[in-house]
Amino acid sequence: xxxxxxxxxxxxxxxxxxxxxxxxxxxxxxxxxxxxxxxxxxxxxxxxxxxxxxxxxxxxxxxxxxxxxxxxxxxxxxxxxxxxxxxxxxxxxxxxxxxxxxxxxxxxxxxxxxxxxxxxxxxxxxxxxxxxxxxxxxxxxxxxxxxxxxxxxxxxxxxxxxxxxxxxxxxxxxxxxxxxxxxxxxxxxxxxxxxxxxxxxxxxxxxxxxxxxxxxxxxxxxxxxxxxxxxxxxxxxxxxxxxxxxxxxxxxxxxxxxxxxxxxxxxxxxxxxxxxxxxxxxxxxxxxxxxxxxxxxxxxxxxxxxxxxxxxxxxxxxxxxxxxxxxxxxxxxxxxxxxxxxxxxxxxxxxxxxxxxx
Numbered sequence: 001x002x003x004x005x006x007x008x009x010x011x012x013x014x015x016x017x018x019x020x021x022x023x024x025x026x027x028x029x030x031x032x033x034x035x036x037x038x039x040x041x042x043x044x045x046x047x048x049x050x051x052x053x054x055x056x057x058x059x060x061x062x063x064x065x066x067x068x069x070x071x072x073x074x075x076x077x078x079x080x081x082x083x084x085x086x087x088x089x090x091x092x093x094x095x096x097x098x099x100x101x102x103x104x105x106x107x108x109x110x111x112x113x114x115x116x117x118x119x120x121x122x123x124x125x126x127x128x129x130x131x132x133x134x135x136x137x138x139x140x141x142x143x144x145x146x147x148x149x150x151x152x153x154x155x156x157x158x159x160x161x162x163x164x165x166x167x168x169x170x171x172x173x174x175x176x177x178x179x180x181x182x183x184x185x186x187x188x189x190x191x192x193x194x195x196x197x198x199x200x201x202x203x204x205x206x207x208x209x210x211x212x213x214x215x216x217x218x219x220x221x222x223x224x225x226x227x228x229x230x231x232x233x234x235x236x237x238x239x240x241x242x243x244x245x246x247x248x249x250x251x252x253x254x255x256x257x258x259x260x261x262x263x264x265x266x267x268x269x270x271x272x273x274x275x276x277x278x279x280x281x282x283x284x285x286x287x288x289x290x291x292x293x294x295x296x297x298x299x300x301x302x303x304x305x306x307x308x309x310x311x312x313x314x315x316x317x318x319x320x321x322x323x324x325x326x327x328x329x330x331x332x333x334x335x336x337x338x339x340x341x342x343x344x345x346x347x348x349x350x351x352x353x354x355x356x357x358x
C-alpha cells in the first residue's frame with residue numbers, strides 16, 4: 001500500500017488522536033494553539049497508508065530549529081514504518097528550510113522506584129538503530145532537565161483506586177500525617193482569568209529560588225485562552241484569612257492529568273499548600289475517571305533531589321524515557337548562525353563606551 005508523508009489539518013489530527021490509546025498534552029491541538037499565540041511555528045505532519053493516517057506528530061520551533069516532543073505517535077515496533085516516517089520528516093524539514101530537528105519519542109527505557117531501583121526495563125537498541133540509519137545523532141541517557149521534553153518524569157497510576165481513603169493510603173506515612181494536621185487550615189480555590197496574577201507571584205517566587213527566570217502574566221493568560229476547559233489554575237489559601245500560600249497549573253489531556261507548574265510562599269510551608277493542591281487534583285481525577293497523574297519532570301538523580309522527594313510522597317514511579325535524537329538539516333547555515341548568535345550575546349555583554357559631554 002502506498003505511503004505518503006504530508007501536513008495534516010487540525011481536524012485530521014484531532015480525529016487521529018481520538019483513536020490513540022495514549023497521547024500527550026505536548027502533541028495536542030490545544031498546545032499547538034498556545035504556542036502559536038506565543039509566536040512559535042507549528043507543523044502537524046503525518047504518514048498515510050492509502051487515505052488513512054497511520055502515524056503523526058507535531059513539530060514546534062522557531063528561528064530554524066524545530067523539535068517533536070513525545071512524538072511521533074507511531075507503532076515503534078514497526079521499524080520499517082518508523083524509518084519511512086523519519087525519511088519523510090527529514091524531506092519535509094528540508095523543504096521548509098529548517099536548520100535542525102529533534103525528535104523525543106514517547107518511548108520508555110525503564111520504570112523505577114523513588115530510590116532508583118529498576119522495576120521494569122526495555123531494550124530499545126533497535127529503535128536507536130533506526131534513528132542511526134536515518135543519520136540522527138542520539139543525545140544520550142542524560143540525567144538533567146530537558147526543557148523541550150523531559151527524559152525523567154514522576155507519575156502515578158490511579159486505576160483501581162476507588163475513593164479518597166484508598167488514595168491517601170498510597171501516600172507516604174509522613175505525608176499523610178502532615179495532611180491530617182492541616183486538614184482544616186487550607187482551602188483550594190479556582191482562579192478566573194483576571195485573578196491569575198495571584199498564581200504568577202507564587203510561581204515566580206519558587207522560580208527565583210531555583211535560579212529560573214519567571215514567566216510573564218501574559219503566558220498564563222494565553223494558557224487560559226488556548227487550553228480552555230483542559231487547564232485549571234488552582235490556589236491553596238489559609239482558611240483563616242484567605243491568604244494565598246501555594247498555586248499550581250494542571251492540564252487535563254483526557255488520559256492523564258499533568259501537574260504542569262507550581263509554586264509556594266515559603267513563609268507558610270508548614271501548611272503543606274502544594275501537597276493539598278496535588279491531593280485535591282487527584283481526588284478530582286477519581287471523580288472524572290482519569291487513570292493517571294503526571295507530576296512532570298525531575299532530574300535523573302536519586303540522592304539529594306528535593307523535587308523527587310516531594311513528588312514521591314504521593315506514591316508512584318519514575319519514568320525514564322529514551323531521550324532525544326537530532327539531525328542538522330543544513331550544517332553550513334546552522335553553524336554559521338550559531339556562531340553569529342554567540343558573538344551577538346558576547347557583544348551585548350560589553351558595556352558601551354560613554355560619549356563625552358560638552
